[in-house]
Amino acid sequence: MSQYLETDVLIIGAGGAGMYAAIAAAEAGARVLLLDKSLIGRSGATVMAQMTVAAAIGEEEPDDWRFHLKDTIAAGRGLVNEPLARILCETGPDRIWQMEEWGVGWARKGNHITQAHAPGHDRKRCVYVDFLNTGPASARILRNQVRRHDTIRRISDLFVTDLVTQDGRAAGAVALHLETGQAVTIAAKATVIATGGLTSMYSRNSASANMGGDGFALGLRAGAELIDMEFVQFFPIGHLAPRLIGMDPIMWDPFRYKLGGRLLNGDMQEFTQNYGAPEDGKYVVTRDAATYAIVKEVAAGRGSPHGGAWLSFEHIPDEDLRAAFGPVIDRLAAAGIDLTKMPIEVYPIAHYHMGGLRVDDSLATSIANLFAAGEAVGGANGANRLSGNAITEAFVFGELAGRSAAAIAPNAAGMDIRDAAAPFLATLEGASGRPGQGPSPTAAIAALQTILQQDVGPFRTAESLNRAIAGITALTAALPDMPTGTQAAFNQQLADWFGLRNMLLVARSIATAALARTESRGAHQREDYPGLDEAWTYNQVLRLQGGEIQLARGEVRRLAPEEA
Amino acid sequence: MDLASERPAAELKIRRGGPGGPVQYEHFTFIFEDGQSVLDALRWIRGNRDATLAVRYSCINANACKECVMRIDGRTGYACTTPLRSGEMLIEPLPNKRLIRDLVTDTLPPDERLT
Ligand SMILES: Cc1cc2nc3c(=O)[nH]c(=O)nc-3n(C[C@H](O)[C@H](O)[C@H](O)COP(=O)(O)OP(=O)(O)OC[C@H]3O[C@@H](n4cnc5c(N)ncnc54)[C@H](O)[C@@H]3O)c2cc1C
Ligand code: FES
Numbered sequence: 001m002s003q004y005l006e007t008d009v010l011i012i013g014a015g016g017a018g019m020y021a022a023i024a025a026a027e028a029g030a031r032v033l034l035l036d037k038s039l040i041g042r043s044g045a046t047v048m049a050q051m052t053v054a055a056a057i058g059e060e061e062p063d064d065w066r067f068h069l070k071d072t073i074a075a076g077r078g079l080v081n082e083p084l085a086r087i088l089c090e091t092g093p094d095r096i097w098q099m100e101e102w103g104v105g106w107a108r109k110g111n112h113i114t115q116a117h118a119p120g121h122d123r124k125r126c127v128y129v130d131f132l133n134t135g136p137a138s139a140r141i142l143r144n145q146v147r148r149h150d151t152i153r154r155i156s157d158l159f160v161t162d163l164v165t166q167d168g169r170a171a172g173a174v175a176l177h178l179e180t181g182q183a184v185t186i187a188a189k190a191t192v193i194a195t196g197g198l199t200s201m202y203s204r205n206s207a208s209a210n211m212g213g214d215g216f217a218l219g220l221r222a223g224a225e226l227i228d229m230e231f232v233q234f235f236p237i238g239h240l241a242p243r244l245i246g247m248d249p250i251m252w253d254p255f256r257y258k259l260g261g262r263l264l265n266g267d268m269q270e271f272t273q274n275y276g277a278p279e280d281g282k283y284v285v286t287r288d289a290a291t292y293a294i295v296k297e298v299a300a301g302r303g304s305p306h307g308g309a310w311l312s313f314e315h316i317p318d319e320d321l322r323a324a325f326g327p328v329i330d331r332l333a334a335a336g337i338d339l340t341k342m343p344i345e346v347y348p349i350a351h352y353h354m355g356g357l358r359v360d361d362s363l364a365t366s367i368a369n370l371f372a373a374g375e376a377v378g379g380a381n382g383a384n385r386l387s388g389n390a391i392t393e394a395f396v397f398g399e400l401a402g403r404s405a406a407a408i409a410p411n412a413a414g415m416d417i418r419d420a421a422a423p424f425l426a427t428l429e430g431a432s433g434r435p436g437q438g439p440s441p442t443a444a445i446a447a448l449q450t451i452l453q454q455d456v457g458p459f460r461t462a463e464s465l466n467r468a469i470a471g472i473t474a475l476t477a478a479l480p481d482m483p484t485g486t487q488a489a490f491n492q493q494l495a496d497w498f499g500l501r502n503m504l505l506v507a508r509s510i511a512t513a514a515l516a517r518t519e520s521r522g523a524h525q526r527e528d529y530p531g532l533d534e535a536w537t538y539n540q541v542l543r544l545q546g547g548e549i550q551l552a553r554g555e556v557r558r559l560a561p562e563e564a
Numbered sequence: 565m566d567l568a569s570e571r572p573a574a575e576l577k578i579r580r581g582g583p584g585g586p587v588q589y590e591h592f593t594f595i596f597e598d599g600q601s602v603l604d605a606l607r608w609i610r611g612n613r614d615a616t617l618a619v620r621y622s623c624i625n626a627n628a629c630k631e632c633v634m635r636i637d638g639r640t641g642y643a644c645t646t647p648l649r650s651g652e653m654l655i656e657p658l659p660n661k662r663l664i665r666d667l668v669t670d671t672l673p674p675d676e677r678l679t
Binding site for chain 1: 582597598599600601604610611612615616618619620621622623624625626627628629630631644645664665666668670672673675676677678
């Protein structure tokens with residue numbers, strides 16, 4: 001039997017953005033339902049982030065949100081939605097101070113909060129929690145704050161499979177309760193998509209298993225628009241091998257810059273000079289050049305054993321290593337990694353997605369009563385994100401979306417959505433009666449990850465993108481119309497069917513937008529169209545029409561000079 | 565370097581089934597390389613041998629979600645931080661929590677449950 005729940009504000013996804021939205025909506029007087037397909041506050045990107053959060057709080061040196069905005073716009077290569085970026089930069093400090101009040105414990109030196117100088121920022125702007133504890137501490141604090149509100153109901157293991165619209169408005173959702181296999185209908189006056197990013201769709205990623213782009217597919221199917229889907233950020237030297245647990249896979253980059261790490265191919269030879277980026281004894285080749293050289297060297301058959309490049313710190317004196325890595329050295333030693341004696345293997349990994357749901361300045365999507373927050377939102381970072389901006393974005397947009405959703409809830413009529421939900425429920429409810437047939441969705445997800453990694457990765461061509469689209473089409477055709485599975489309790493195959501259905505739609509969105517953009521800009525690099533083309537200075541907007549993805553051009557939103 | 569040669573094999577003996585059913589163990593062999601975790605093996609089984617195996621995890625590498633807690637060789641631990649070793653490894657759900665299915669037990673905080 002299915003359950004029917006009602007709420008003012010439904011928040012889908014309980015990472016930094018979803019939890020912040022819940023708190024803000026509750027404080028504005030709304031009844032909130034906060035749910036996650038895994039655990040509240042423990043299962044997305046937020047809890048995994050170990051590095052920094054960017055905000056112009058000016059503790060380390062004088063700063064102003066306008067400087068932060070300038071850097072954000074520059075990093076975004078002409079495509080930043082400037083009003084959104086302004087919200088991020090201007091209110092970022094409020095969120096940082098609020099988190100401090102709540103006890104997150106930003107690292108301090110003496111009487112001030114310390115701020116690191118991360119690449120792309122014009123000054124020391126990035127706060128963090130020691131030691132490599134930024135995400136876990138933030139997630140813990142937000143979980144605590146959420147728990148203080150009686151008007152926030154939290155439900156874990158509830159996987160939203162479809163949004164329900166009625167009279168052209170968002171009216172709630174249907175979800176699969178993983179533990180029991182039960183279908184749940186949720187009627188809501190306002191809905192916030194806070195489902196995070198999509199990087200687990202790539203075989204090499206920094207993601208948790210829950211970052212499969214659900215929110216983009218939910219939005220598209222409900223009629224909302226997406227923007228900038230072609231911009232997936234790859235981290236140049238993600239950890240590849242040996243197997244390392246409990247460390248952020250992007251941790252090597254700051255050390256490489258600080259100490260100078262040598263990149264070597266499978267024959268232990270320097271190779272970046274063959275791609276126009278000599279190490280010159282300094283070993284600080286830029287990120288994009290490193291990404292390019294590694295991908296090409298591996299494709300030429302000269303990769304390291306696991307298909308990456310070697311990164312070596314063996315030429316650095318022991319004491320310098322210890323000084324730079326601090327306690328990390330001991331954690332690495334515990335994992336059997338001695339940097340004085342061995343190189344490690346690295347490869348570009350999918351790390352963040354700039355694109356997402358298209359929203360206005362209140363974070364409303366193009367569908368009435370539907371909002372978005374966090375990494376699920378597109379636009380604020382344009383074609384390339386500045387480091388530290390993603391967590392700020394989760395906090396700032398979460399708070400704003402929660403407030404916006406709560407503001408419309410009193411005026412929205414509570415609708416009975418039983419009829420509108422019925423077709424979605426039918427998909428969900430029949431599943432456990434249908435014995436497994438067709439290819440396993442679990443295996444198909446792996447196949448899709450390989451397609452995206454190989455052909456929709458950091459470097460693309462018309463040929464690779466067309467190949468990817470053909471592969472996605474074949475996997476889509478092979479997906480059974482209905483999910484199957486004979487187990488009711490904790491049926492991950494069923495969840496995989498819904499996950500795959502979403503991923504296929506989102507993968508098609510990325511590839512279609514990437515194929516259309518015949519230039520190279522930021523995170524979108526077309527080998528057949530090198531170089532930025534001014535004529536392409538606009539955003540691509542996607543929507544679903546008759547089951548097909550439609551692409552349109554959208555003007556980049558700018559601020560008037562006096563607003564920036 | 566040929567990675568495929570002389571790689572060790574873990575023999576996973578996994579307890580299967582739901583509450584109240586007969587106790588069943590199934591065996592899977594997984595050829596691994598140094599540093600790979602019990603979770604790596606369980607995910608490989610789901611992807612390549614038996615997609616019906618129930619095992620919960622989210623973060624895979626970060627040891628942040630704490631969802632993969634189970635009983636490994638009779639001791640409570642995280643599948644993602646427990647290295648594989650050659651020979652038999654006994655993999656079971658937590659004994660002191662309500663069993664949901666296979667390796668999944670009810671570890672949710674009570675106020676986060678759908679009731
Ligand atoms: C390893 C790693 C390190 C990072 N380091 C940094 C850093 O140092 N600084 C920085 O600024 N950024 C960093 N980022 C990026 C940043 O962490 C994320 O962009 C940000 O945390 C996203 O927050 P969010 O709330 O939007 O999404 P998430 O925190 O990912 O939360 C989304 C939640 O939605 C849930 N969900 C998804 N689909 C559904 C569905 N269908 N139904 C129900 N629930 C669903 C998921 O389970 C998840 O809990 C890092 C990312 C990673 C992966
Ligand atoms: S998978 Fe997250 S802690 Fe083990």
